[in-house]
Amino acid sequence: MENYTKKAIQSKLMEMLETTPADKITVTSVVDACDMNRNTFYYHFKDFDSLLRSTLTDLFTSTLNACAAEDEKTCGLAMAMDRLTERVAELTNIFNTEKSPIMTICLEDMAEDAVNAWLDRRSPNGSSSREGREIAGMARIMFSGLMLDWLLKPADKKYDLRALVDHAWDRLIW
Numbered sequence: 001m002e003n004y005t006k007k008a009i010q011s012k013l014m015e016m017l018e019t020t021p022a023d024k025i026t027v028t029s030v031v032d033a034c035d036m037n038r039n040t041f042y043y044h045f046k047d048f049d050s051l052l053r054s055t056l057t058d059l060f061t062s063t064l065n066a067c068a069a070e071d072e073k074t075c076g077l078a079m080a081m082d083r084l085t086e087r088v089a090e091l092t093n094i095f096n097t098e099k100s101p102i103m104t105i106c107l108e109d110m111a112e113d114a115v116n117a118w119l120d121r122r123s124p125n126g127s128s129s130r131e132g133r134e135i136a137g138m139a140r141i142m143f144s145g146l147m148l149d150w151l152l153k154p155a156d157k158k159y160d161l162r163a164l165v166d167h168a169w170d171r172l173i174w
Helices: 002-017 027-034 038-044 048-068 077-095 100-122 130-152 161-173
Strands: none
Touching: 002 027, 002 038, 002 048, 002 077, 027 038, 027 048, 048 077, 048 100, 077 100, 077 130, 077 161, 100 130, 130 161
16 A cells, blocks of 8 residues: 555656646645645655655656666667657656756666666676776766757757667767
C-alpha cells in the first residue's frame, strides 16, 4: 500500500506538470488533487522538492532500465532520452522554472548510470578506474546537456535527440 500511495502522488504530479509549471505547483495543490491529507504526503516526501526529485529519478531510472536491453550500444541512454522527449510538456514545465536544477541533477545521474553500466560490462573495474571516472564525468555533463539543449529549442527547431546522443556516444566512448 505504501508504494502504491507514493506512486499515485508521483503520477498526479506528472499529470499536473503537463499543464502547470513546477513552481506553480504546491504541496497543497498536490494533496488536494490526490484527495488525501497532508500527513499522507509528508509520510512519503519531505517537501515538494523531494517529491519532484523522487518522481524524476524514478521516471529516468525506469525509462533507462526499460531501454537498456533494447539499446545495448548506448546502454539504453539514446533510447531513454528519445522516450523522454515524449514528456516534453512535463519536462519543459520543470526546466523553465526555479526547479530546473533538480531535473538537471536527475538527468546527469541517469547519464552517469548508463555510462557506468557500459564501462562495467567492458571490464570488472571499468567505472571505478581513473579513465572510467573521467568518461562518466564527461558523459554526465554532455548527455544531460544535450537533453537540456533540446528542451530549449522551440518546437519547430527540435532535432532528432536520439541520433545526436548516438553520435555523441560514438565520439565519447570510442
